[in-house]
Amino acid sequence: MTEEKDEKKYTTISIPFQLAEKIKKRIEGTGFHSLSSYATYVLREVISGMENEDEDEAFSKEDEEKVKDRLRALGYLD
Amino acid sequence: MSRAHGSKLISRHLKKEPTDLEEMPVIEINTDLSEDVLNIANGVFSPLKGFLCYNDLDNVVKEKRLESDTPWTIPILLDYDSKVANEGDTVLLVNKENGVRALLDVEDIYTYDKKTLSQEIYQTQDENHPGVANVNNMKQYIIGGKISLIDSKEREFDNYNLSPKETRFLFKEKGWKEIVAFQTRNPPHIGHEYVQKTALTFVDGIFINPIIGKKKVGDFRDEVILSSYETLMKYYYLKERAVMSILRTSMKYAGPREAIHHAIMRKNFGCTHFIVGRDHAGVGNYYGPYDAHDIFSEFPDLGIIPVFFRSFSRCTKCGSVVNDKICPHDQKYHINFSGTKIREILKNGDVPSEDIMRKEVAETILKYDKPFVE
Numbered sequence: 001m002t003e004e005k006d007e008k009k010y011t012t013i014s015i016p017f018q019l020a021e022k023i024k025k026r027i028e029g030t031g032f033h034s035l036s037s038y039a040t041y042v043l044r045e046v047i048s049g050m051e052n053e054d055e056d057e058a059f060s061k062e063d064e065e066k067v068k069d070r071l072r073a074l075g076y077l078d
Numbered sequence: 079m080s081r082a083h084g085s086k087l088i089s090r091h092l093k094k095e096p097t098d099l100e101e102m103p104v105i106e107i108n109t110d111l112s113e114d115v116l117n118i119a120n121g122v123f124s125p126l127k128g129f130l131c132y133n134d135l136d137n138v139v140k141e142k143r144l145e146s147d148t149p150w151t152i153p154i155l156l157d158y159d160s161k162v163a164n165e166g167d168t169v170l171l172v173n174k175e176n177g178v179r180a181l182l183d184v185e186d187i188y189t190y191d192k193k194t195l196s197q198e199i200y201q202t203q204d205e206n207h208p209g210v211a212n213v214n215n216m217k218q219y220i221i222g223g224k225i226s227l228i229d230s231k232e233r234e235f236d237n238y239n240l241s242p243k244e245t246r247f248l249f250k251e252k253g254w255k256e257i258v259a260f261q262t263r264n265p266p267h268i269g270h271e272y273v274q275k276t277a278l279t280f281v282d283g284i285f286i287n288p289i290i291g292k293k294k295v296g297d298f299r300d301e302v303i304l305s306s307y308e309t310l311m312k313y314y315y316l317k318e319r320a321v322m323s324i325l326r327t328s329m330k331y332a333g334p335r336e337a338i339h340h341a342i343m344r345k346n347f348g349c350t351h352f353i354v355g356r357d358h359a360g361v362g363n364y365y366g367p368y369d370a371h372d373i374f375s376e377f378p379d380l381g382i383i384p385v386f387f388r389s390f391s392r393c394t395k396c397g398s399v400v401n402d403k404i405c406p407h408d409q410k411y412h413i414n415f416s417g418t419k420i421r422e423i424l425k426n427g428d429v430p431s432e433d434i435m436r437k438e439v440a441e442t443i444l445k446y447d448k449p450f451v452e
Contacts, residue, residue, distance in 0.1 A: 009137075031375060041378050044147075048379030067247045074237050076248055076321065 015039070079249055079257065079348045080382055084125025084148045087242055087346065091119055092226045096181065099228075102170045103163045105182070105221075107156070110328045112173035112230075113291065114154055115180045117327060117343075119227035120241040124346045129156040131186035131222030139190075139198045142335065142376065149342065149377045151335035153199065159217035161187060177231030186222035199332055202364050209331050209361075235290060238304060240323040246348040248321060249283065256281035258351035258385060259344035262288045263329070265298055265306035265443055267435045269390050269415035271314065272399035277353055277385050278319060285349055286311075286322040289329065293451045296421070300324075302442075302449045309442040333358070333365035334373035338380070345382040352382050356389045391415065392433050424449065 023035055032038040071077040082088070107115070117123045125148060130138065133145045135153050144150045156171075163169045163184050171180045192213050193203055200209040233239075240248070249257055258277040262270065278284045286307060290300045298306075304324070311320050325343065330336050336359035341352040358370035366372075367389075374384045390401040391412040400412075413433055423430045429440040443449050 009141075045378035048381060063243075064247070067244050068251075071240075071244060071248055071251075074240075076240070077251060 080345045080350050082124045083342050083345050087121040088124040088127055089121055090226050092228050095228055104170045104172055107171050107173050109175050112176045112178040113326045115178055115225055118225055122343050122346055128224035129222050130154055132188040149380050152339040156221045157217040158219050158221055179228040181226045183223045184221055188220055235324055238324045242346045249348045254282035257283050257285050257349045259285045259287055259349040260353045261340055265303050266310045267415045273387050284320045287325050290324040291326050292328055295451055297451045299451055302446055306439045306442050309438050313438050331361035333360045334369040337370035341382050351385050354384045355387050
């Protein structure tokens, strides 16, 4: 294994102490083993939701016709 | 419809054949690797643009994510036995069977500990596990880098083979916003139909997506699976609510990790939901029956909703297909949908009871002289 290629993968963020205490209580007895794992989970969820709000890129006219023709030829579209 | 995994559907097709192909080093790849090349090029493996480099592999192994933090659980690797090229070179990947020719921009050549790979991906180092056996047979070097497909030849079942770009267009044309994907490797029995229709009730359409390719002796042949589904869909599904197309990829038998991988591929086809059954992608007793359900809780950012099904059977008291959440009756009233039992009945040329399999489906299978791989 080429361990020299390993890089730092984590960073530290600061949150209010009171909030941290609340979260610690909240995650007791759940699958979350630490404040960090809970914060990571929640942030990933939030970021993922924001990414999904973006619009998908549109097909070019040429692409669309090509795809439509093939789907029709194969019987997927009438 | 789901956005592609990693936000953008990948397309790695060269519009024009390079003029300097003859000068390039050539790597002959096996059929499984050529399917990986095609799946990368067509966006089935989005956001991958090529074979994993070391940092991505290490992150996938340890964190179940790419270096970018995007969920990814199964390594997509190109192994090779000698240093045919150097980092920075472009090599030509060739597979004669599928006529695949692709360029690989070599970004990384490295080695990785096979025991770690097996343990983390398959949760075992037992050589009897087919995934571990594949890892042990891997060649010494791993080459990472982006690929660009030059061409591939037409193949059997291409008329059932849609790319993510095509399924996304199709779903849009059909007006489907929520689509549930069902993965299969077998002809449908009544239990499968129950699962599919239960899920379909809550969404706009179902995408039936059989995995086609390498089989074991005794498995149903690909054409049998496809025609049995065509029959089921013809007689028992609304045309405007169900679509079937194939997926060419090899099974890794990585259980929970592979369930995530299967969900990601279906997300790339545009699906919003993915059906996960009992012991999904499992083999032997290497995984717990619901490990493939539990793993989804690690991925709040997966971007596709798992639809979990536990084991189901036909209850003679209820007179319907049931699961352990909805039926109060004793096991003695339950008929299980045993794949082995169904195969045995069909092998004898008999039609299974309609409690287990639709008559039309069974008759379709029995039309084949040899429905099983020999």
